[in-house]
Amino acid sequence: MFITLEGPEGSGKTSVMKEVIARLRKEGFVIEETREPGGTPIAEQIRQVILQKENTKLDSRAEALLLAASRRQNLVEKIWPALKAGKIVICDRFIDSSLAYQGGARGLGIEAVLSINLFATESSYPQLTLLFDIPPELGLKRIAANANREINRLDLEQLSFHQKVRDTYLQLAKRFKDRFVIIDASLPLQTVIENTYQAIHNRLL
Numbered sequence: 001m002f003i004t005l006e007g008p009e010g011s012g013k014t015s016v017m018k019e020v021i022a023r024l025r026k027e028g029f030v031i032e033e034t035r036e037p038g039g040t041p042i043a044e045q046i047r048q049v050i051l052q053k054e055n056t057k058l059d060s061r062a063e064a065l066l067l068a069a070s071r072r073q074n075l076v077e078k079i080w081p082a083l084k085a086g087k088i089v090i091c092d093r094f095i096d097s098s099l100a101y102q103g104g105a106r107g108l109g110i111e112a113v114l115s116i117n118l119f120a121t122e123s124s125y126p127q128l129t130l131l132f133d134i135p136p137e138l139g140l141k142r143i144a145a146n147a148n149r150e151i152n153r154l155d156l157e158q159l160s161f162h163q164k165v166r167d168t169y170l171q172l173a174k175r176f177k178d179r180f181v182i183i184d185a186s187l188p189l190q191t192v193i194e195n196t197y198q199a200i201h202n203r204l205l
């Protein structure tokens with residue numbers, strides 16, 4: 001089972017998943033956690049290039065290609081071997097991040113970004129994608145209030161960029177409705193954790 005977590009900045013998906021994964025592990029599920037961009041030493045090096053605030057000259061298509069390269073490396077080194085070993089893989093961001101951020105918000109087009117990603121992933125899609133949906137105003141407010149979170153190059157984009165990210169995600173949820181489940185991330189944390197747990201548990205049974 002390959003599960004991905006998606007959402008705009010400040011949706012809280014990473015903290016929610018920590019709790020949910022701990023609960024699932026206690027029940028005996030064997031889970032491999034990873035994230036994108038990154039997840040393996042080489043992919044984490046690519047992450048540095050993508051997210052460094054100083055890299056203001058990074059071209060949009062180069063950004064999309066680097067993200068796809070990082071994704072490929074993570075698949076080959078970590079995700080595919082874990083799935084082969086019968087583990088549940090939970091990846092914090094995957095192909096839909098590229099479709100929403102680079103395809104939608106950067107304006108490269110969903111189909112163009114999809115095509116480079118299908119090359120990178122050999123059409124490996126997740127079986128379940130949880131979209132932690134939140135209005136960008138609220139998400140960005142949460143980031144600003146979280147002193148521990150390092151601000152990256154994409155956080156510095158305008159509100160309109162983050163609005164496009166959200167709109168594209170919602171569009172993708174309609175297009176790929178078999179694998180998408182929308183979680184309302186603006187609800188209180190404990191409710192979001194419970195809803196997320198239920199969504200995953202339902203699919204694992």
Ligand code: TMP
Pocket residue numbers: 009036037067093094095096097098099101102152154155
């Ligand atoms: P995060 O680790 O805090 O989620 O940050 C990753 C950042 O990279 C976030 O701003 C979203 C962005 N990103 C893309 O723009 N496209 C992608 O394909 C991925 C995986 C992430």
